[in-house]
Amino acid sequence: MQRVKDQQHSRSTKPATIHASAQSGDLPAVQRRLRDQPSLINDRNPVMANTPLHVAAGHNRVEVVKFLLNFSGPETVELEAKNMYGETALHMAAKNGCNEAAGLLLSHGAFTEAKANNGMTPLHLSVWHSLRAEDSSTVVTLLEHNADCSAKDNEGMTPLNHLSQGSGNEKLQALLKSYLEQQRKVRAIEACSGTKAKMDELEKELSNLVGLHELKLQLRKWAKGMLLDERRRALGLRVGTRRPPHMAFLGNPGTGKTMVARILGKLLFMVGILPTDKVTEVQRTDLVGEFVGHTGPKTRRVIKEAEGGILFVDEAYRLIPMQKSDDKDYGLEALEEIMSVMDNGKVVVIFAGYSEPMKRVISSNEGFCRRVTKFFTFDDFTTEDLANILHLKMNNQTEGSLLYGFKLHPLCTVKAMATLIETETTKKQRKEMNGGMVDPLLVNAREYLDLRLSFDCMDTDELLTITLEDLQGGIRLLSQ
Template sequence: MTVIRVAAKGRGAHRTITAALAAAPAGAVVSIEPGQYPEPLGLTRRVVLETEGGVGSVVVCPPAGPAVTVTAPGCVLTGLVLRGTDPAEPLVRVEDAAALTLEECELNGGRIEVVGSATGSSAVANASLAPDADLAAELADPVNGGGVLLLRRTMLGNARNTALHLTGDARARVEDTLIEEVDGIGAVLSGTAVLLAERLRVRGVSGSALRVRGQARLLALDCALTGAGRNGLLVQDDAEAVLAQCRIEGAARSGVRLSHAARAELVDCRVTESGGNGVEATDAARLTARGCQIATPGGHGVLAVGSATVLLDETTVDHAGGTALHFGGHAVAMISGGRVRLSGDHGMAAVDGAQVEMAHSTLDGFRTCGVHIEGEARAVLDAVRVTGGETGVRIRSTAERPAELRDCTALGQRRSGVEIGTDSAAVLRGTRIAEAGAAGVTVDAGGHLMMTGGGVSGAAGSGLVLGRGATAEVSGVRVDGSGKNAILVGDLVSGTFDHCDLTSSAFPALHIGKSSKVRFRGCRVFDCGQDVGLADGAEPVFEDCAAIRVRTAVLPTLTDRPATPPPPRPTAPFEPSTTNTPGHPTAPAEAELWQQGEPEPEPETLEDLLAELGELVGLDTVKRDVGGMVKLMQTVRLREQAGLPAPPLSRHLVFAGNPGTGKTTVARLYGRLLKALGLLTRGHLVEVDRSALVGEYVGHTGPKTTEAFLRARGGVLFIDEAYALVPAGAANDFGTEAIATLVKLMEDHRDEVVVIAAGYPDDMNRFVGSNPGLSSRFTRSLTFADYSSAELVSIVEHHAQRHQYELTTAARKALAEYVERIPRNAQFGNGRTARQLFQHMTERQALRVSELTAPDSAQLMQLDEQDLP
């Protein structure tokens, strides 16, 4: 190997690099003395340039034009600094069929330009290059293709338009390299060029960090694109980009944007804090994302419009400013294992003519709808869980095929769990709606519902609501604990309800509107004040239906049935069948089904319940009072068993305390304790407030209060904010009628229902004193004191243990200091504040841990001081 030296002095040394290159044979090494060399270099033969004084000791700074022009294969520059005079011009130019390696170099004031053939002689080879290709053969002999570049541990900066430009069929591999301070785009690929990037960092660019166009390809691993002035990654035309384990942060527009017929695949990537959309696909583009996280975009998390196709697998969208997943135009989306959290609008929206399939996914904490379907769009949801928000699933589509929900769950919406709009249709199979703030499922005028299996529980309004002219086919559905009707059928409704169970509704289980023609077959109503309410002109048909434990029954009750059981009915979809003859399943006889009712829970022991009470944080006075009442009741039972008269005993209680002090928790335990003592038959808790007791017009309050009271038979009626029944300064209020009705019911059912009235300490005296009957029945009041700071810390730790988190010593100390600073004003929520504090800590810990490459189980469990709000 020939070594040629460049130095200011010394025999045999060349005074300029240009002279050394002219004298160097192919394959020579040019060793350069430290200093500045104001000359352009032309590499016309295979040659290696290296510094004698180490990295950065040699500066090549020509007065104009490129610093280095390469027209030969196999050229190498190591440790050099190249400086240009015009940031908009090439600083290094690699010509077609030439090859250059830059190692530990610094380029400032211009771009690297790698030129390929316009005809693309190596286009086929480029299309098959794998991400781990080292380009060694291409660097050694690029004759049959465009220019080839290898960058290792090199910095490119202070360029205009772009810092790296690959054209034609050029190829480049970039490793551990930084591109920064570019007035334009970080790197541009066009033609059939290929860029293989590993640990490339692009930051501080005014345009997009990377742009791929034409039929070019980008294959990137563990790269970081930060703070782009436009898009993080822009893929256009027929280009392709494959990114694995990359981070795209803080792009002013979209984190990733695809247009035309571009394709992109993202694997284990993070796209965060985009000013616009997180990921965007338009026209006929195709996007695939696997195991990715898209967090805090200013716009939508994922947007697909035009005829784009999006495939999302195990991908999370967090804190989107707009809709987390938005699909419009004629886009097609397939989502599996997705997680959506805390979006500013919808969790997922399908509008126009979009087609969406979503499976095994969760949507939580969105502002409006979990799923919104509109226009000609159609969606199929399979095992999707929707939590919180205003509406769970809202369907306003006019598609020929209805929206479909299979084995889905809608939980805790402020309004309806599922809302089917005017003239829209939906199919619900095995879908469960729980704790809706209004109705469980609503069907607007002219809409159609087909619902099989599943059910609605705990809706504050009615379970199923069918608007004027709607149609329904409902089979095997259970509606439980509705705050109004179990099923509300409006005017002119038609449809069938087969083998449905309706339990514990506050209003009549069924309300049938004017001129409605509906058929009920094999349905049962349990534990309601009234089973059926009919409007004028309603024409329901009841076949083989029954009422069980219903006070006012229109349907036949168990005692109304003949002694001989009727023939068996077909098996309902939710009931286990028995087989009398092979291949012919039959259900138990109706009388047996009525007697079964709901399965009894496993009996609880008094010792276990008292131990559960003792484990509650704080509440020492309350625990002592409840324990004393239990002992008194045990003594009463012993006297009764011995044939001795029982002393007078009032089991009704007043719970006085601020919000979040554990009143509802203790009330629920109190009912279970009374059941364990044999003083209540069920021990369940029915929680109501003024809105559940007071009617909206004259004559409405008494029946409404009675309905709520009778739901608590065998258990506890818990009246939260009971003082609201006696508004201060209001003389004529329906609340007084509710109190009068309660007093009478407490007397009529004194051994069946325990009433607990709860509220602020200062206001409960006004409630108890509002009626002489109340003051004689509420003779004992339990005071729930606010939690101390130490107790609030214990509550947070209790939640942490329940969910398998651990607080570090520093976190525990910081938590105590944080809690001590919380103002004890009207907004203070006691235990609720502690629970919200724990939730905030877990959310902040999740964002912190997501930054780690491979967190272990200890890191996933640990809550540190930095996780405090």
């Protein structure tokens, strides 16, 4: 009998768990437990997986909350730890109307937009508490810390939606509506400044493109429309999501088709239409298999890789045979695979190639023109265009490039360069190479400079200056 009494006494005098001490507000007991076993700072209780901070915040034990937040042992408190319902300590304080504890948590950086498993934020839960207890102090505290009034739970409900279903607290409804309107205005201002920055970024990219005036105009129109939609949504307006059109780029090699595709990728990512700015560049060999049954899986893998960005199919006309054959060409199969995913919105497809052969692609599939709605012609560059491209390249050399550190002689004006290109190249050569001639021309010019200089040259300016003579030598090497 005495042994039973001793065991009962032992159980009754057993120290309370840190969670029990946090719940009762027994700060000395919490301090002792953490001094003896610092790892208990984030210990989970067996039922709800609450930490001591959850428990203290949910019972408004302010001194315990303060101690836990400032604890500086070998482990520190996990401010955003979640219990079995996905709730943080701020959720616990909010749903129980523990305003002082909520204020402490917020002052230490607690995330106001943390979502529980049901998608509710602390503001959702504080509104529910205010309906039951007619105490909206925690709602006010959260709003003062910019809690999002437009946040939606898993059922698509905002805090205000929940309140409107309640007993009709007009004062709290007015408060939430007031903050919602303020937040919309702030977002609109932020969106406005962000819109200008994005347009400036686009203009910077377009400034590196020579010619292509019609396409630049179209890019600006798309950008403006999509950025205005961004501002509309920031104001809380509901507008349909634009789906970027699939396109065909028609023109000779070197006219800037790939460069424009990369700029377009940046634009669509910048305004949130595409989740990435990647451009996956492919040709027939990347899509078409050698045997029956190989092309479909191969093309689908490429499409999967391109999802979220742009699939740029260069020399797309090579997918369509020049002459009809009794045997089905595998290129047609690849094209059909691409066409089958163009309506799902997961990838933007750009078909590129020579203008005349591309007519085969356009006429090969009755759904092509329904899906590909924008056609852009990339004209051959004039000699003045080529001279401008040369100047742009020289003025934008990166540290890793072969011509980094070099400059053009003042006599190498755009007009002088245009005349030189006109004189030293043929029309056929310019048509076949277009902008593709500029890089090898400059590399040749640097080699000509090296050949022209002697080892006795000590003039640092001369060592780094490419002259008209060097460029002329570079063009002649190109022609050879």
